[in-house]
Each structure stands twice: as structure tokens, then as C-alpha cells.
Amino acid sequence: MFNPFLLRLMHAAELGDQEIQAVEELCRQPRDIGAKKYLSRDGDEMHSFPVVLSGWAARYQILRNGARQITRLLLPGDAFYFDCSPNGIAIEEVITLSPCKIVNITHADMRRLIDRFPAVGEAMRSYGCMENAVLASWVVNVGRRDALERMAHLICEAHYRLSLVDAHQGQQIYFPLTQDDLADVLGLTPVHINRKLQQLRQEGLITLRSKQLTIHDLRTLQQIAGFDPSYLAPRVQTLRERERLRVIAA
């Protein structure tokens, strides 16, 4: 089993063998956890942060009127690292959307690691930039795109992000969001999601059945969404590095 979190970091900065080994070390004891379990609750003191090694999770907020907005999707390789207020208190809830493999890394361990290997600190910063970019793209999505464009953009984003940590990823991806979840990601109602999903299906762009999403026409989907993956693109790698990445991912 390869480690998608490590892969993320290697996309973000060049790591040597020692660094790689040290990161692996921290991911030793993953635990399996079911769908709809909390990884963090509002007000928790975060001595450690969860890292998703497989499965999907979501960070969200609930408003007074009961409305929910998902503010982030945690896909394999994603960490809940830049997600607490400066006083170390979790400000949002995180829930698994599917069965997941999770490892918890203490902030103390991470700090020690960064002190020893500055490159890891740089990789985390870079990872933070990526997260920040995704978040900003969500603001744009919800703020300025209509329902169909939002759906298309989300699908493109998910597909691209998954492809970064799983080379075997084809046009068929595991997509465990229910229509209710989608509504809470895109700031729409479930009924509306359904309609727009229909539209994408009718136009022959996707099929989505029992959490399997197949993309038939990525080009058109990107076209609709105005999707440009450069905001997620990994740093340019040397040939040797790319080779090593392939070995690790195998």
C-alpha cells in the first residue's frame, strides 16, 4: 500500500530518502473507520491532526437555521492541518463520507519532524498553498458560477485531485457523495442537484451510479466549468524524482 499523504508532500517539495522514511514513520498506525464518523468536533483541542489515507471526508459548518455548508473535501492524502483557530481549537466539524483509513499525527511530532527536516516544513507550506487555492476556487465556484458550472467544476476538481495521488485512476472514480452532500458542497438544494445531474447525464458527459462516477467527456466538462488545473498542478519534477515517485506509488 502506497502512502498518498507522502505523495502529496513529494508533489509539493523535493524530499530525500531520510525525509521520506520519517514521514512514513509517522503514518505507521492507520486505523479503519466507518462512514459518518466524526474526525473532529467543534471545540475540540487539536493536539493531533488526522490525515486521510483512503476514503473521503468533509469539513463543514452548520448555520442556525440548520443549513449545512461543506467547506472542504478531504480526499486521500489530505490532512486536517491548517484547520484550527490560532488557539488550537477546532472551529469546524469533520465527518467521514465513506469508510476511511485515517492516521493521526500529533502536532508535537510534526514540529519535531520539521525542525529536523526543513524540507518537510516547506512541503507542508506548499501543501497549505494548494488547500488555500482549492478553498479560493470554491469561493469563486459558489459565488460566480451557476448550478451546472459548479457541478462540472467540482467533478473536474475531484477527478484531478484523485489522479495526483493515484496513477491508476482512470475516467472512473469512486465518488461517495450523496445528492444531499453535493447540495451542501455547492450551496444548492438537493432537488436542484438532481436536475443538474440529470442534465449532465442526458448530455452524455457522465454516469453516476452507486458511488461510481464515470466521466465520458472530460473535455466538455472542463469547458462547461471553465476548469483550469494549473492551480492544483504539482511543482515540476526532475526525471529521477518522477521515477522515484512512480516506484513509491506502485
Added chain:
Amino acid sequence: MFNPFLLRLMHAAELGDQEIQAVEELCRQPRDIGAKKYLSRDGDEMHSFPVVLSGWAARYQILRNGARQITRLLLPGDAFYFDCSPNGIAIEEVITLSPCKIVNITHADMRRLIDRFPAVGEAMRSYGCMENAVLASWVVNVGRRDALERMAHLICEAHYRLSLVDAHQGQQIYFPLTQDDLADVLGLTPVHINRKLQQLRQEGLITLRSKQLTIHDLRTLQQIAGFDPSYLAPRVQTLRERERLRVIAA
């Protein structure tokens, strides 16, 4: 003149005299810059990052259809640090919304500083968490709040963030956003912004004239917005530290 960037970092982590001095060192050469000037353009290689010492700036994206969405407001003390793709290319544009005092810090300098003083690295991480939280709250704002609530929330956020770096801040704040800008922050049209602004005025909650915003009834505003500042709250400080902060801010 105190340094709001330093203040931000001190809210985020406990810094000693040496760290403080070293940060001050990096902010030595601020430059004045007018309104509507670019601090970063799409595709720029970011060898350094701008820090806003006074004035307002905004990060935004433009869509194919010409629509603009502001994804972040840079207030005094804010840094454009977690805002490039992993390959170091700026992915969004940043423009000043008012005359600003800006200092550019090279990534190389920052890395050296962090290597020497891990506490600064921790402060930057913590600052990143705050940014991330603001971004997430914007997703919620645009995704699940109606026009009036969004306006109210933005005002509460701006007021609170400014109060963190300027102790003299009262209920009257400098608020240079035009109604067009507001529209692009909140994902609405300028016309609609105007109407909702009228409503807030008529209800006696605010006055806004020539870039001066006065908040008459913060409580009700927060009520409307469902605003809870804990996501922005600084880490708890010791009494001695708070004293020192006051001296620095004076």
C-alpha cells in the same frame, strides 16, 4: 508606527525579543503604493511575497464571462504567503483597493528566518490556519447565507479583523470597498448590494459614506450574520505578553 504583521504573528504564537527584532528587520523597507495597483499578476513567479502594512488589497479571479470574484481581502498585517501553486507560480491576481504601505519579503529570507527561529514557523502556520478559516467562512457566506446576512457578516469580519491589529479601532472603520467591489466579494450584483446597504442604513445599523463605515449596532449586525468571532480569535496570551503587545502597538 507599529507593525501589524508582527502583531498578527504575535497573536498566533509567542515570540521572544530576538524573533520580534528579526521580523522587524524584514519589514524595514516598506514602499507606498497607490490604489488599483497590482501586487501580483497571474503567472508571476513569486520569489517574494507582499505584506500589507496599511491599506486594503484584494485577491481575485476573473471568469471567462468577465465576472470577477474576490477571494480574499488583505487587511493591514495580512501576507500573500500561502497563495501560490506548489510550483511557485501565482495563480491569482492581487490588486490594491486603497493606497497601501507594502513590504516585500523574499521566500528565501523567510525560510532562513524560520530555520533560525522555529517559533516564527509556528506563527506562520497559525496565521495560515486563520486565513484558511476566513476562506472557509466565505464559502459558507456565499454558499448558504442570503444577501443581507452576507453583507452583515462581511462587516462583522472586517471590523473584528481590524480591531485585532489596531487597538484604537472604534466603531468607525476605514472601509474603501466600492459597491462594485462588495458585489464581487459577496457574489451578488452591485444593484443588489446597493439595496441591501440601504436596508442596513434604514434599520439604523450602519452608516457608510466616503469610505468611512460606522457601526451603530454591532450586536444586531452579528445577530443577522450569525457571526461568531471565535474562528478568528487569537491564542490566549499571558498577562506579560499582553502588556508587551500593548507597548508594541502604541
Added chain:
DNA sequence: CAGGGTAACTTTTGATCAAGAGAAGCCGGT
């Protein structure tokens, strides 16, 4: 038989279009 998905219909919110009033900067002239 419950949860998730679909359909039809009504209502609301916010967008669009258009036109005019203020305000603020810019210019040349004294």
C-alpha cells in the same frame, strides 16, 4: 419500509436593463 432519487408546480430571490443624480478627480486658465 426507509433512504435516496425523481417529478411537477409555485414562490422567492436576486439578476438584468435602463436612466439619472451625486461625487471626485483632472484639466486648463487666471
Added chain:
DNA sequence: ACCGGCTTCTCTTGATCAAAAGTTACCCTG
């Protein structure tokens, strides 16, 4: 430096329209 007068942003308001939300009920499948 001071002053009209011009241009260009901003802001304001009304009328009309479309997108998406609310509501309710039905269906399908595990």
C-alpha cells in the same frame, strides 16, 4: 495656488425577468 467646468466613476432607483428555492408527492431499490 485657486477656480470653473469637464469627465468619469459611483451610487441610486424603478421595472421586468430568470434561476433557483420551497413544497409536496411519488417511485425505486436495497
